[in-house]
Amino acid sequence: xxxxxxxxxxxxxxxxxxxxxxxxxxxxxxxxxxxxxxxxxxxxxxxxxxxxxxxxxxxxxxxxxxxxxxxxxxxxxxxxxxxxxxxxxxxxxxxxxxxxxxxxxxxxxxxxxxxxxxxxxxxxxxxxxxxxxxxxxxxxxxxxxxxxxxxxxxxxxxxxxxxxxxxxxxxxxxxxxxxxxxxxxxxxxxxxxxxxxxxxxxxxxxxxxxxxxxxxxxxxxxxxxxxxxxxxxxxxxxxxxxxxxxxxxxxxxxxxxxxxxxxxxxxxxxxxxxxxxxxxxxxxxxxxxxxxxxxxxxxxxxxxxxxxxxxxxxxxxxxxxxxxxxxxxxxxxxxxxxxxxxxxxxx
Numbered sequence: 001x002x003x004x005x006x007x008x009x010x011x012x013x014x015x016x017x018x019x020x021x022x023x024x025x026x027x028x029x030x031x032x033x034x035x036x037x038x039x040x041x042x043x044x045x046x047x048x049x050x051x052x053x054x055x056x057x058x059x060x061x062x063x064x065x066x067x068x069x070x071x072x073x074x075x076x077x078x079x080x081x082x083x084x085x086x087x088x089x090x091x092x093x094x095x096x097x098x099x100x101x102x103x104x105x106x107x108x109x110x111x112x113x114x115x116x117x118x119x120x121x122x123x124x125x126x127x128x129x130x131x132x133x134x135x136x137x138x139x140x141x142x143x144x145x146x147x148x149x150x151x152x153x154x155x156x157x158x159x160x161x162x163x164x165x166x167x168x169x170x171x172x173x174x175x176x177x178x179x180x181x182x183x184x185x186x187x188x189x190x191x192x193x194x195x196x197x198x199x200x201x202x203x204x205x206x207x208x209x210x211x212x213x214x215x216x217x218x219x220x221x222x223x224x225x226x227x228x229x230x231x232x233x234x235x236x237x238x239x240x241x242x243x244x245x246x247x248x249x250x251x252x253x254x255x256x257x258x259x260x261x262x263x264x265x266x267x268x269x270x271x272x273x274x275x276x277x278x279x280x281x282x283x284x285x286x287x288x289x290x291x292x293x294x295x296x297x298x299x300x301x302x303x304x305x306x307x308x309x310x311x312x313x314x315x316x317x318x319x320x321x322x323x324x325x326x327x328x329x330x331x332x333x334x335x336x337x338x339x340x341x342x343x344x345x346x347x
Contacts, residue, residue: 029062038076038097043188048125051302059288075100075161084114089274091281102267118275121318123289124268128311130207130236131228151178156200161339168204169338174248211307256331286315
């Protein structure tokens with residue numbers, strides 16, 4: 001009887017094992033994760049993601065293959081719309097978008113088909129950053145005085161509502177530039193080539209883009225005019241001599257505008273997952289992000305590629321930053337004028 005009972009119990013146990021009779025493999029083993037970029041390849045956002053990818057692959061159980069696809073358009077809105085409404089919520093598609101995607105939703109911009117409250121945010125490789133406003137040396141605008149006397153400065157950017165576009169317009173407004181013209185439609189490499197060829201005169205760009213082009217500083221190819229600190233007070237030693245943009249504000253309204261830009265930018269360049277993705281797969285991806293951002297080797301690789309330390313937002317902090325964004329109606333309406341295609345407002 002004992003032998004028969006043991007055989008029975010063993011048979012029952014086998015019924016509850018996977019078909020192979022062995023423990024199941026991790027879900028991601030043998031799978032491919034696709035990262036949809038809301039940008040063209042070659043810029044800072046692309047390089048940040050590429051710094052993350054080997055570590056994400058390392059820390060996701062099953063070590064899936066990870067591939068990159070690019071879906072530029074609308075300052076990242078096209079990619080965010082795709083992740084929100086078209087991508088399968090199976091944990092195999094992740095988006096990475098710039099802070100402009102967050103700004104566009106907060107500002108109620110046209111073309112936003114995603115809901116920030118339903119998108120799943122799983123972390124950002126950086127939050128703190130610095131923006132610099134610069135002109136090509138051949139334009140002869142070596143001082144702020146000359147810059148302000150010049151009329152029709154051509155300022156290049158990726159697209160309307162892109163972060164670089166928004167801050168470029170805010171800087172031009174606060175500096176009181178005469179009739180600046182905003183030229184869009186570039187990838188980052190195309191924008192930089194256009195600057196050097198004289199097709200545009202100026203750009204607002206993050207510090208890591210400058211770090212990747214040391215000749216611009218070493219050979220005096222460009223002139224730097226102002227700095228934007230995010231968060232405010234986060235100094236950049238190599239450009240400590242430049243005035244910070246807030247010194248040009250005249251009112252509380254203008255300071256609130258800058259505060260909104262800084263807060264939106266602190267949302268970083270978030271990774272996003274479609275609504276409805278199974279919770280256990282979301283948690284796998286979040287935990288892989290946590291481990292990535294805590295890995296000293298990731299910090300070394302990021303600095304090697306981008307010229308600065310990462311300032312990652314863990315998934316929980318990333319979600320909190322998005323949910324708690326300020327939505328002051330007066331400031332939102334003012335900000336919308338800078339994120340749109342129309343003329344700059346009067347001061």
